[in-house]
Amino acid sequence: MIASNPVRYRAYVPVGVEEALEQKAAIENLLPIAGGTEVMVLLNEGLLAPCPVQSLHQLAGDWRGIRESDGSLIIGALATYTDVRHHPVVCERYPLLVESAKVTGALQIQNRGTLVGNIVNGSPAADTVPALFVYEANIRLLSSSGERVISINEFYTGYRKTILRSDELISEIILPAPPDGARHYYRKVGTRAAQAISKVVVAGIRTDHETKLAWGSVGPTTLRALKTEKAIAGGASPEEAAVVLMEELAPMDDIRSTRNYRLAVSRNLVMDFIHKTKE
């Protein structure tokens, strides 16, 4: 039984992008729904404060596609994890996205949930966001008054807080081409093999000249370990890099795991990363 009163959630179903943006600007607290894998859980459990909701289903024609453009890959806001992980270009050039989409929830979630949903939900435990961080994805934000493109590295401002304005919708993600010859590393440490939320999640790429490492579940937002990246690029040993990393992470105790375990695992993970991406 649903522990909420469904009549308290007035539904809007825009038929085009323009109408969607108009509604977003005009209606206070309007909550967009794509796959609904987050919203429906909250609704079921009585944890979603009454609010108007906006179904984006009718926008699939505009926003579900994945296409190449000027060496970048554009992923529409309604592309599901399944769409993403099976797309040939993603498979070829962005293995971390394939990996991370594959371990998000399980097949049922992947068939409905969207990559953009994972971003906008703002959870520091999001499985795909570290991959997007190291690929330095850009996000296109639309509103009825215009558009802006910002880096995902600047999207989050705090725990479940983003720079998204109340009149904006994310229309797409723009992935620049990854550096040539990059070695990829992804590891989700979850509570079980599937249908799990991460205790620690890390994505990394490494070339002979640079290293990028993004971490989830070890701070209020997904974060880049910039000092550690620099240390590794500068030839630090695994042990030295682990020491630097410890200064950059701020994990907590919660019902999934402990601060101590998260630190210990992160230390092991960064050393494993260095070994596995050596050449």
Add this chain to the structure above:
Amino acid sequence: MTVSPPEHHELRYVGRSVTRREGAHKLTGRSRYIDDMHVEGALTGRTIRTTIAAGRVRDIRFPEGFPWNEFTIVTAKDLPVNEVALITNEQPALVDSIVRHHQEAILLIAHEDPGLVQEAARAIEIVYEKDPGIFEMEQGRVLKDLAIRHGNTEQAFSGENIVFEGEYATGAQEHVYIEPNGFIAWWENETVVLHGSNQCPYYVHKAVKNAFALERDDQVRVVQETTGGGFGGKEEFPSMVAIHTALLSRKAGGKPVRLIYDRAEDMACSTKRHPSITRIRTACTREGVFKGIEVTFHIDGGAYLTLSPVVLSRGLLHSGGPYRWPAAKMDGLCWFTNSPPYGAFRGFGAPQSEFAIERHLDRLSQLLGICPIELRRKNFLQRGDVLPTSQIVEEDPELDHIVDRALELSDYRAKQQSSPCGSGHGMGLSVFYHGTGFTGSGEVYLSSVVALEAQSDGTVEIQVSSTEIGQGTETVFAQIAAEGLGINIEQIRFRKPETGAVPDSGPTVASRTCSIVGGLVEKAARQMREKLNGRDVAEAAAMDSLRAEARYEPPPGLVWNEETYQGCAYGAYSWGCNVAEIVLDSVTAELRVEKMWGIYDIGCVINPVLAVGQVEGGMAQGAGWATCEDVVLREGLMQNTRVTNYIIPTSADGPDMVVEFVEHHNPIGAFGSKGVGELPMDGPPAAIANAVAHATGQNIVSIPIRPEDILK
């Protein structure tokens, strides 16, 4: 007291994997669970629960903004007898003033608009006076204590003998039956009709009759609907839900009321497996021959007694493991805490105490420098040995043979030798047993009855209160009845359990259904076969009503003394051995149970596919309890009440499993069968813990074994 074991090939149905009767309906979604049942004009109910663990209710406030006059609202004052009748009647159905645990029911509301009910339930304010509360064992009062004394332990612990002690702990466990609790009830004049999800319709009947002070049995009709799992979680708890539903309906003038829990509510308020602490002290010779054991077995009972005395009893009775102890001093203590009452859960205390002894023996073997398997072999129970209760082992369990098969199938020795201690890979073994049916005089008190009735259409109907809860009751009973009657299985029907319409064959618990109640079905079938005397069922039923009943009678010599805790605790025992192979991730310390082997003696295997399903499910549930299932309580409130954060293994986590049966037939069970349901829960935790201890070199003494505990 001997029967010759039946030869399977001579039997038409017993020993064959007859397809589950209700399987296709469940697979295709045609089975109707309680929430699927549409009842015209039914109100939706919701329970308002305490948000403190200890104290008093000072005020209940109904804020403005809701049409409260349209709601049906009940409190403790509306119930004629505010009790949930079980072993004792100390647990109230609704809090009157004293709060003993978090999520205790205070009042109930109902309305025809389900959405409004949800909103209104959240708006009601309860004002409390809060007490500190007790949340650990050994800090409050003792709810129940038990003692078993056997032989001279003082002598055993003196002299040259090696004395070794240890303390072992197990956590709570949530059942996670796939269908949450729920009932729909209405009154027809002075009779209440209840449809719902439950294991024991007559327990619900007893509790409802008591709560409403009804005079006649036929004033309560409990109908069991398709039930999505129980594992003990729907043994005693549904009585509470049923009383609540019936009470709302009565206040609403008899209108039907639906009271169906959502997952979070179900997990937060319903019973769990009792957490335990077991302290063991053993004495043995240098060669590893056991001389004596002292056990103190502590369980957390939670805020009310409920079924804890019997859980304590079974746990204590199994605390020595399947070994010969010339002297034993065993004490069981059940403690009060302000946690929701712990309750029945597959294994009923035995998985807790058997984890302790099986882990203890591996640690002891290290001290003695003896292989843990050889240590066990020196002390296995054999025919003629005496249990701490003075019961003489009448069958030869042949545990050596069971262990040999497990070692052979798992290639244990080679694998263990190639993985040195601390290598991150390990094998572990456990040996265990489980008594079939109610403990002691329980089966005599139950005095279960089953009936078979021939119908004029040529079918024979099985009438029992034993329920199908996913384990295969309908199918195995049909096999047993058809075999006993010598008719086609298609002629057997299973009457949906409904109090009054079927006799009381006892609760669907304690590994008793197939073996003990099935034994009664066999008896009744043989009686009816005699009455048929070669006639066709339809023909005979047309002439006169043809009915056969069988009532439980204890086998001669089965005597139990509740005062001294001496005698025959169980009429039969099932035996088993598990081997677990585990791999630890070197980076994350994540534990993977790669493979498990299980060799089981459950007597005659009535239906091999269903039996394998039972034991594989039990092994997975045991592995979950040992590795990832962690009930996180804060001041008695469960913090992880979702299936996304109360972590049970999925099919992606579960080990590969290899199962084999050894059949030593039980003279009193159906066609020689013994208990199967709970046995598979007893072995996996210790087998896994022993494997992890080897793989890590760490001294594992508690479960769940989390990566957080290994990687420090």
